Amino acid sequence: MELFHFHNGKAFIGNSRIVVLFFPPPAEIYSLTKNAKIAEESQTSSLYTRSLIEASLDPLVTINADGKITDVNKATEQVTGCTREQLIGSDFSDYFTEPEKARAGYMKVFSEGFVRDYPLAIQHASGKVTYVLYNATLYRNEAGEIQGVFAAARDVTERKVAEEKLRAASLYARSLIEASLDPLVTISAKGKITDVNKATEEVTGFSREQLIDSDFSDYFTEPEQARKGYQRVFTDGFVKDYPLAIRHKSGKITDVLYNASVYRNAKGEIQGVFAAARDITERKAMENEIQRTMEKLKQSNSELEQFAYVASHDLQEPLRMVASYVQLLERRYKGKLDADADEFIAYAVDGANRMRRLIDDLLTYSRVSRLGKPFEPTDLESTLSIVLENLQASISENGAAVTHDKLPVIVSDGGQMVQLFQNLIGNAIKFHGKEPPRVHVSAKDQDADYLFSVSDNGIGIDPQYFDRLFKIFQRLHTKQEYSGSGIGLVICKRIVERHGGRIWLESQVGKGSTVYFTLRKDKRSD
């Protein structure tokens, strides 16, 4: 209530929608009247005034200098749960949760002439509490003598509850902010820190008081980067996963990713930047560890390839000497020495020949990634025609029939595709049973990759040997039964893996074998 206007004996509250009237005791009114007409008018006016007072939803009371209630309206009866009769003559302060404060309130009116929005809580007879704001003023008689206090209460329980809720919500939000493990800050347009949470104190080693009003960028290993970061938030409205490193006052570095956005006031004006940092030290350490392991692995792989290459390449020279001279011996002295000599020389020649094959295979193996070609779209249909042409001799010799599904175009090393299919189809023909070999090549689109299979009706393989087949120089048969160094499937595995795929086997002894492998569609050259 801002102001009272007095007009025609009615008091109006300045800007209130509710008109509050003061209600002088009847004796006063009589003393004010000069004649009957006026008295009658007053009587009418007074009745009117009274009804308005009673109609008021705000509890209204008058209090005398002793603090006793001298008049009340209906609303006061309702809010206290006491009747008009009980109330009048009783202590005003008795009806409040804090009687002392109530007393201090009306005392203040007597000393200062009014109180404005004086908070009190009225206690209903049932115990129910109503929060009110009192607006009260003195009223005087014609002579200007103080008659008492007129007090109007405004029920603010609802507002109070709302405020409570808001405060609780705000406390809750704050406690969430403080509880956050992510360092959170707000930054002004000038780059000064305006607020921080506990996590920020911990990660920087500085207290909230030290942090607030200091330069945000001071706490980073690269202040310029930090400055660019929050400036970008002001220009773009946000940053996402912006990498920075926070320096603790002890020197400890914390790698973080910042996610920040501007925040605005109710008018939509930018107030500053809210920035949340996510500690990625652990993730980064893990990434570094993976990176290191990958590099080690790559290095050891390339060393192994280099070793295979150097070993096989350099072994070739002395081998050529051994093989050539043993052969020269055989050529020149066979039948000229004794039978033992011939046998010994034969074994030496055979050993040298086998060694030559092994070294050739090892070289081929080391070539898979060492001399692998960049991946290009390769039509496996034409790959297969090349393979069948290469295997022509073996196919006709064994009376083999090779059939195939429609084969796709796949991004791959074309030369290695020939090698892969040739090895697999070659094996399928080589390890045939009593029946003429029947080989089928199939292809199935599986979204991310293709699944291929090469199946035969050959001798089959005991599942217990599957693992051995993909290991270097492991053979299942004596070289009298089947020639070969046993490197074919190892090379296939290497080629398939270079193309991001897997290779495996299904087989039953006597019922044929199927080699499956996948080739990724999106694999690019290494």
Added chain:
Amino acid sequence: LKKVKIKVETIDILLVEDNPGDVRLTKEALKDAKVLNEVYVVQDGVEAMQFLHREESFSNMPTPDLILLDLNLPKKDGREVLAEIKQDPKLKRIPVVILTTSKSDEDIIKTYNLHANAYITKPVDLNRFIDIIHTLEEFWFSIVRLPPKEQ
């Protein structure tokens, strides 16, 4: 080395090879050749150029009809020897056959760019090696017509 200038059909082959094993093998293979030949052997690139320029101890040596050149040689390697021969107006007509263990595409391309007349990878198998040497000899001395020797 004997001076046998009487026999017109004798051909002179310069073998540039540092491995004695290979030298012997090549010589053994050439023993059974159809054409009578004389094999001169030098063991590094520097000696090869001295031989061809008849310098130092090689003043009495003939200009070879064919050069069998290894690539990996001490002092001066086969590629340099090849380049020098093919840039020398007096030597560049002599057929140079590269006889090496290298199978690398890089070596093959490089030596042909330097005008090698043929590139052969030494096979591990002796019989194959002998075949190759015989084929070489037959090709260069029976099939192909070479320009007349200078002097």
